[in-house]
Amino acid sequence: MKDTSHINALENEAVYIFREVAAQFERPVLLFSGGKDSITLVRLAQKAFWPAKIPFPLMHIDTGHNFPETIEFRDRLVEELGLELIVRNVQDSIDQGKVKEESGRYSSRNSLQTTTLLDSIEEFKFDACIGGARRDEEKARAKERIFSVRDDFGQWDERNQRPELFDMLNGQIELGQNVRVFPISNWTELDVWSYIKEENIEIPSIYFAHKRKVFLRDGLIWSHSDYVYQEEDEEVLERMVRFRTVGDMSCTAAVFSEASDIESVVAEIRDSTISERGARIDDKRSEAAMEKRKQQGYF
Amino acid sequence: MEVLKIATAGSVDDGKSTLIGRLLYDTKSLTTDKLEAIEKRSKKNGYDYLDFSLATDGLVAEREQGITIDVAHIYFSTKKKSYIIADTPGHVEYTRNMVTGASTSQAAIILIDARKGVIEQTNRHFFINNLLRVKEVIVAINKMDLVEFSEERYNEIKADFEQLMAKRDYEDQKITFIPVSALKGDNVVNRSKNMTWYKGETLLDHLEDLDLAAVSNVGTPRFPVQYVIRPKTDEHHDFRGFAGKIYGGELSVGDEVVALPSQTRSKIKEIYFHDKKYKTASRRSSVTITLEDEINLSRGDMLVKAGDLPTIDKQFTATISWMDSENLSPGKKYVLQHGVHKVLAKVANINHKIHPDYSGVDEKADSLGMNDIAEVTFKLNKPIFYDQFKKHRTNGSFILIDTQSNNTVGAGFIN
Numbered sequence: 130m131k132d133t134s135h136i137n138a139l140e141n142e143a144v145y146i147f148r149e150v151a152a153q154f155e156r157p158v159l160l161f162s163g164g165k166d167s168i169t170l171v172r173l174a175q176k177a178f179w180p181a182k183i184p185f186p187l188m189h190i191d192t193g194h195n196f197p198e199t200i201e202f203r204d205r206l207v208e209e210l211g212l213e214l215i216v217r218n219v220q221d222s223i224d225q226g227k228v229k230e231e232s233g234r235y236s237s238r239n240s241l242q243t244t245t246l247l248d249s250i251e252e253f254k255f256d257a258c259i260g261g262a263r264r265d266e267e268k269a270r271a272k273e274r275i276f277s278v279r280d281d282f283g284q285w286d287e288r289n290q291r292p293e294l295f296d297m298l299n300g301q302i303e304l305g306q307n308v309r310v311f312p313i314s315n316w317t318e319l320d321v322w323s324y325i326k327e328e329n330i331e332i333p334s335i336y337f338a339h340k341r342k343v344f345l346r347d348g349l350i351w352s353h354s355d356y357v358y359q360e361e362d363e364e365v366l367e368r369m370v371r372f373r374t375v376g377d378m379s380c381t382a383a384v385f386s387e388a389s390d391i392e393s394v395v396a397e398i399r400d401s402t403i404s405e406r407g408a409r410i411d412d413k414r415s416e417a418a419m420e421k422r423k424q425q426g427y428f
Numbered sequence: 429m430e431v432l433k434i435a436t437a438g439s440v441d442d443g444k445s446t447l448i449g450r451l452l453y454d455t456k457s458l459t460t461d462k463l464e465a466i467e468k469r470s471k472k473n474g475y476d477y478l479d480f481s482l483a484t485d486g487l488v489a490e491r492e493q494g495i496t497i498d499v500a501h502i503y504f505s506t507k508k509k510s511y512i513i514a515d516t517p518g519h520v521e522y523t524r525n526m527v528t529g530a531s532t533s534q535a536a537i538i539l540i541d542a543r544k545g546v547i548e549q550t551n552r553h554f555f556i557n558n559l560l561r562v563k564e565v566i567v568a569i570n571k572m573d574l575v576e577f578s579e580e581r582y583n584e585i586k587a588d589f590e591q592l593m594a595k596r597d598y599e600d601q602k603i604t605f606i607p608v609s610a611l612k613g614d615n616v617v618n619r620s621k622n623m624t625w626y627k628g629e630t631l632l633d634h635l636e637d638l639d640l641a642a643v644s645n646v647g648t649p650r651f652p653v654q655y656v657i658r659p660k661t662d663e664h665h666d667f668r669g670f671a672g673k674i675y676g677g678e679l680s681v682g683d684e685v686v687a688l689p690s691q692t693r694s695k696i697k698e699i700y701f702h703d704k705k706y707k708t709a710s711r712r713s714s715v716t717i718t719l720e721d722e723i724n725l726s727r728g729d730m731l732v733k734a735g736d737l738p739t740i741d742k743q744f745t746a747t748i749s750w751m752d753s754e755n756l757s758p759g760k761k762y763v764l765q766h767g768v769h770k771v772l773a774k775v776a777n778i779n780h781k782i783h784p785d786y787s788g789v790d791e792k793a794d795s796l797g798m799n800d801i802a803e804v805t806f807k808l809n810k811p812i813f814y815d816q817f818k819k820h821r822t823n824g825s826f827i828l829i830d831t832q833s834n835n836t837v838g839a840g841f842i843n
């Protein structure tokens with residue numbers, strides 16, 4: 130090819146951000162969930178540093194309630210790309226008595242992740258944690274900076290954020306602080322899916338339509354699993370579904386879908402009328418749910 | 429797909445959030461669940477219409493007080509373009525937020541309440557868009573429904589605004605006037621049936637037709653070295669790539685380049701994006717460049733075309749937008765970040781404060797407070813390689829970082 134003008138603005142921006150992280154921080158880490166956004170991050174990081182290896186490790190905060198497909202995928206990706214992967218378990222935080230397992234109808238380990246994450250940041254002295262959050266996902270996230278400073282307690286002070294001008298990213302911090310970095314801040318869900326399609330990026334099978342045992346509650350489709358609380362009168366059905374976002378089994382709802390390949394998934398997203406986070410049970414708890422969790426250090 | 433970044437400007441209650449919400453609604457970008465949340469909330473607040481500002485006001489405090497506190501970024505796309513709109517708050521820290529929003533935008537929408545017309549705040553909004561050299565400005569005269577969709581009123585406001593335009597020093601700036609009602613939806617996405625006298629485009633049509641190449645100020649090519657890639661593997665044993673984003677024109681294989689600050693010459697050997705080789709690196713692409721000769725370059729250095737050198741200096745004068753609650757005063761030292769290059773800067777002198785509404789300057793100024801704009805002379809501990817902001821938006825701008833708090837406390841535009 131002759132010139133680079135066809136490369137999309139969002140990809141150029143993400144590559145630039147990755148290079149800023151590598152240059153400005155001593156111990157960055159890429160927070161890897163096994164979901165499509167973090168898989169996209171890995172591809173972008175590869176591009177940013179080629180032909181050198183990605184100069185930082187990946188870290189997965191494992192709730193123990195993940196879809197098994199996600200974990201298999203994660204291990205294969207790390208192996209194929211020769212990446213370093215750190216895994217820290219929410220179960221350990223529970224065993225150490227640092228957090229208490231929730232119980233009841235809406236119990237989930239999703240919010241327990243925060244403690245395990247903050248402990249791991251301290252353990253490894255990470256000064257930059259790269260994540261796949263996007264501003265279009267949720268209203269509180271629309272206010273996030275690309276470099277977002279967290280204090281010693283991992284907290285986000287949304288009223289007092291650094292202005293970000295032009296392309297300049299200010300990563301100067303004090304000891305004990307760290308920065309959350311969001312290279313795909315400006316991408317929309319459709320941008321991510323289109324990129325996965327164009328780049329032929331492999332993603333876990335649960336993103337495509339498959340037969341699954343599910344049950345219905347509050348207008349959402351829940352997975353039937355040992356990890357998900359289910360009432361006796363909530364009937365188990367077998368349906369063709371897929372997931373638009375992948376978190377814990379207990380907080381990720383499915384959508385009915387026949388989209389079994391990337392083309393039909395992209396087409397479905399293009400036409401869809403329910404936003405991605407509409408399928409996240411944790412956000413339904415209240416309108417301000419995400420903002421509250423972020424203040425406490427959630428990703 | 430093309431991405432167009434737009435900043436909004438307007439005083440509190442002029443209807444910025446409503447306008448953005450309306451754009452989202454009429455382009456069918458609001459999803460069912462978001463729409464339901466807005467309906468629920470509107471009802472709870474006792475409104476008898478849909479309050480689209482709820483689509484953008486994301487923080488709890490904002491929803492409670494019904495005002496925008498922090499810049500929010502809103503995304504939507506059409507078949508033609510992807511849009512990123514910055515919804516900027518209209519009160520206390522306004523200048524700071526507007527400067528920030530405008531710095532990353534190629535276009536701006538200035539809102540005017542048709543009942544109030546051009547007010548002092550409008551001068552400021554326009555001034556900042558001039559200062560930041562935003563090339564494409566749309567003046568949306570809003571709430572036309574409250575002035576009976578009057579053409580006369582529209583022309584009056586337009587004439588007032590044109591008087592302001594005579595004061596700017598930016599001839600290339602393009603200005604378009606559109607009469608709208610954000611609340612009712614007139615001329616936002618759909619043509620107004622109430623203002624058939626208006627023959628121009630609707631807001632969305634205008635945005636759709638903008639030529640992205642034409643709205644950018646293209647300077648001469650500058651390549652700041654962001655990161656040096658040395659894989660040290662058997663396969664790429666001697667690879668030494670200079671990673672960075674190219675600003676301004678373009679650079680091609682074979683171009684004779686000068687490395688700054690050493691002023692060593694070399695030629696571009698290869699241009700990579702990921703593992704693919706290209707002949708030319710176009711502006712704003714994040715490439716990796718290798719050179720014919722072994723030159724020692726590190727982060728903060730710069731590659732430019734031979735015969736097209738920027739100014740290399742340890743002292744300059746710049747227009748500053750101050751963004752911190754702690755004052756700037758002569759003698760204070762800051763970290764100055766110019767692109768990816770950091771140096772120490774000392775405030776040599778505050779030459780004058782500039783009233784950001786075209787009403788002149790204060791010759792005597794001892795210090796600068798939050799939201800002040802001023803001309804300041806700086807002395808640096810090391811030279812930087814800059815262009816005038818007028819000629820090069822990226823290579824002519826910098827930020828100031830407080831050495832104690834590490835906060836970004838100001839933005840500068842080099843004169």
Ligand SMILES: Nc1nc2c(ncn2[C@@H]2O[C@H](COP(=O)(O)OP(=O)(O)O)[C@@H](O)[C@H]2O)c(=O)[nH]1
Pocket residue numbers: 438439440441442443444445446447479481494495496518570571572573574608609610611612
């Ligand atoms: N009648 C009328 N009211 C409007 C229009 N646009 C906005 N408003 C109202 O003006 C008020 C302030 O709007 P908002 O979008 O919050 O203003 P912002 O502070 O600039 O974001 C709200 O009550 C809106 O409903 C309009 O075109 N016509």
Ligand SMILES: [Mg+2]
Pocket residue numbers: 444445446481495496515517
């Ligand atoms: Mg508002």
